[in-house]
Amino acid sequence: MRELNLILLGPPGAGKGTQADRLVEDFGLPHISTGDILRAQVAEGTELGVKAKSYMDAGELVPDTVIIGMITDRIDEGDARDGFLLDGFPRNMQQAQALGDALGGLQRHLSAALLIEVPDEEVVRRLAGRRVCVKNPGHIYHVEFDPPKHEDVCDQDGSRLIQRDDDREETIRRRLEVYHAQTEPLIGHYDGAGLLRRIDGRQSADQVHAHMRATVATLRLEEDL
Numbered sequence: 001m002r003e004l005n006l007i008l009l010g011p012p013g014a015g016k017g018t019q020a021d022r023l024v025e026d027f028g029l030p031h032i033s034t035g036d037i038l039r040a041q042v043a044e045g046t047e048l049g050v051k052a053k054s055y056m057d058a059g060e061l062v063p064d065t066v067i068i069g070m071i072t073d074r075i076d077e078g079d080a081r082d083g084f085l086l087d088g089f090p091r092n093m094q095q096a097q098a099l100g101d102a103l104g105g106l107q108r109h110l111s112a113a114l115l116i117e118v119p120d121e122e123v124v125r126r127l128a129g130r131r132v133c134v135k136n137p138g139h140i141y142h143v144e145f146d147p148p149k150h151e152d153v154c155d156q157d158g159s160r161l162i163q164r165d166d167d168r169e170e171t172i173r174r175r176l177e178v179y180h181a182q183t184e185p186l187i188g189h190y191d192g193a194g195l196l197r198r199i200d201g202r203q204s205a206d207q208v209h210a211h212m213r214a215t216v217a218t219l220r221l222e223e224d225l
């Protein structure tokens with residue numbers, strides 16, 4: 001069986017994490033997330049981890065070159081040789097180029113870029129409606145989809161519910177602007193290469209999952225030909 005090298009694209013609020021978990025279970029691929037790798041390498045004190053930490057300690061963003069090095073090392077590890085699901089990377093054209101180069105250097109290629117599409121207004125509706133309990137941030141509600149019995153009061157412990165700063169409409173719209181500016185070129189790039197697979201993210205999580213699973217199963221068949 002050939003390898004399945006996948007990347008996952010989509011706006012905040014598209015449910016990428018949930019869908020990645022399910023695909024990983026369906027196809028036995030390692031889920032590679034930039035945040036997880038960064039934390040692991042910093043904790044292990046690898047050469048790249050030490051370098052990354054020096055930027056983080058200085059309150060600076062970890063540069064692309066360091067992130068790219070980490071991802072390149074990770075996709076060459078044993079469990080990722082039959083394929084992987086990359087989440088949160090690449091985020092821009094420079095990273096996409098670097099990923100292509102890294103895969104080429106390993107005599108591998110990308111199988112597909114899976115894009116979960118959700119319109120901006122739907123992202124805002126999903127994220128801005130979230131309310132969390134001040135006492136236990138695990139108690140999460142949604143004003144429209146999962147409202148508490150009494151407005152702004154936690155059903156489980158009677159504490160006050162608040163909207164986190166991250167869930168404020170202005171914040172979400174700023175994140176969406178950054179997402180579009182960085183990701184649109186990537187979408188065009190992968191579409192041009194015939195690698196883009198679009199999934200309608202307005203459906204329920206189960207429907208999105210069914211569509212993604214069918215898409216990846218088809219890819220696997222094509223890779224086997």
Ligand SMILES: [Zn+2]
Nearest residue numbers: 133139154157
């Ligand atoms: Zn609560």
